[in-house]
Amino acid sequence: MYEVFFSKFNEKVQLSESEEYAVKQFLTPKKLRKRQYLLQEGDICKTVAFIEKGAMRSYIVDSDGQEHIFSFALEGWAIGDLSSFLTEQISTQNIDALEDCELILISKSAHDQMLISVPKYATFFRILMTEAYIALQKRTLSIISMTLDDRYKSFIDQYPDIVQRVPQHMIASHMGLSPETLSRIRSRIGKSQ
Amino acid sequence: MYEVFFSKFNEKVQLSESEEYAVKQFLTPKKLRKRQYLLQEGDICKTVAFIEKGAMRSYIVDSDGQEHIFSFALEGWAIGDLSSFLTEQISTQNIDALEDCELILISKSAHDQMLISVPKYATFFRILMTEAYIALQKRTLSIISMTLDDRYKSFIDQYPDIVQRVPQHMIASHMGLSPETLSRIRSRIGKSQ
DNA sequence: GGCTTATCTTGACTAAAATCAATGGAATTT
């Protein structure tokens, strides 16, 4: 139930058995069926979800009713609206399951208590945060400097598992493109890739 | 010399005088003239720079020789290629001064030592990191979901000081646009804004 | 199995941004 989470944790910061036990007290497992929401816009993001199994996405809906996918998350990744989670303000994002999921939830109070009482959690969180920032920076750089063809190539290179498990029109949305345009990019660069 | 830095620090995590003194030992002040580099692509980013005074930018150069500005930083902000800084790999970014600057440099070894020996520095860094992530997330969401006009309006709303101090063609570059297109956006929405 | 949705692709057309080019003005340099 907690294997993926602690394997990720230990990969970043090594925990003793008693520390692992202490952390476990703050975690809540939860299953989510495909299409179920973890968060809906207008609500406050009360938990960060770590994915043990399955696939999720976060997205916003613009004034024309169009969905724009901000992120995907698979096993071993966390998802949540960090801004809403930390400030306890209303979220503009929606988060739902793309497949049946097994999640580990960390509530805001669990997060705050662990930051104080489990120093290694603070370190773990800082490292995840830094990695997330670096990934987002890379994405931003690719948006402002690369051609669409290269951006897509680099996406399938970096996230082949997402390309396999997520419908293409969602990847188009994540890139800020229409599905037709992504389809044309694929035919240009050869679908084999 | 260190006023802005410690005022920012204390705003996030309150330091005692002795803690402030301890942190100060790890800092190096530096002045940079307009157009001087803090980092050039191909080098390893050896320091993060906190800006006491002045303005800086980071950018990458693509295969066609075109510059793409990733970020601006004014007084009270930090700049550096985090990915290169933390992994000590070669950077693809350039960082230079848009105005004469007074900086406070934090080297990688100072950073690593403070993370261990000054717990409040780890907290401070985690908070800055989180804020930077949230800001970048907001930027990404605006790129994938807003019209150019609204993106520019929201930029001048959020960063009026940057709009005032930085040439427009650089703001265009930061938005991933040609200078002509930004000029046309401005005439569309009324320059008064 | 058959029906209904999703999903992807392709074509024709439209809309938007990039590019090319020229101009005028402002700021910097000498």
Next chain:
DNA sequence: AAATTCCATTGATTTTAGTCAAGATAAGCC
């Protein structure tokens, strides 16, 4: 002060992506 460089704007044209529409295939549901 004159010369040079930098900067912003505008117009004409080209390129690129979006939109609308139709059709094919696959997946999920009864």
